[in-house]
Amino acid sequence: MTTVTPCLWFDGNAEEAVEFYVSLVPGSKITAVSRYGPGMPYPEGMVMTISFELAGSAYSALNAGPEFHFTEAISLQLSAADQEEVDRYWARLSEGGGEPGPCGWVKDRYGLSWQVVPDALPALLSDPDPLRAHAAGQALMKMSKIDISALHEAADAASGAG
Numbered sequence: 001m002t003t004v005t006p007c008l009w010f011d012g013n014a015e016e017a018v019e020f021y022v023s024l025v026p027g028s029k030i031t032a033v034s035r036y037g038p039g040m041p042y043p044e045g046m047v048m049t050i051s052f053e054l055a056g057s058a059y060s061a062l063n064a065g066p067e068f069h070f071t072e073a074i075s076l077q078l079s080a081a082d083q084e085e086v087d088r089y090w091a092r093l094s095e096g097g098g099e100p101g102p103c104g105w106v107k108d109r110y111g112l113s114w115q116v117v118p119d120a121l122p123a124l125l126s127d128p129d130p131l132r133a134h135a136a137g138q139a140l141m142k143m144s145k146i147d148i149s150a151l152h153e154a155a156d157a158a159s160g161a162g
Helices: 013-022 083-094 120-125 128-140 148-159
Strands: 007-010 029-035 046-052 057-063 075-080 105-107 113-118
Touching: 007 013, 007 046, 007 113, 013 029, 013 046, 029 120, 046 083, 075 083, 075 128, 083 105, 113 120, 120 128, 128 148
Parallel strands: 007 057, 075 113
Antiparallel strands: 029 046, 046 057, 105 113
8 A cells, every 4th residue: 555654854853853742742653763874874873764653644754964954834733622732732842942933833843843723723714604714814813822712702703793
């Protein structure tokens, strides 16, 4: 069976990053590790590749040097059941040098961009009432970390329910 596995490029800290990611996302685990051997371009024993799963989806990480860096053009979407989960994921991802971004985006300390998306967001943005959907979208555009209550309040105010 053909599979597609995103490979994340790191500059020497793939193992540390992957250990952080699998500790962050429930149902995640490291599945395989390969190491550089003698005569290879990095120190013998250093992780070369590390395969892992985040909530059942396969990923690979590669220690390959400083030539390439993550950009916001690729991000991982992390669903959150409620505000408590949004807050917890946001805090963990932004700790140790992470950077908050707009509309629920946060860059972790390794430079990888994440979107912390509450389960309520897609329903609000696709509400059958276009005024509610638009108001929720407008509120979202003003946020960094997503505030679910504020999204609902904006949607309710637009429909006259608030």
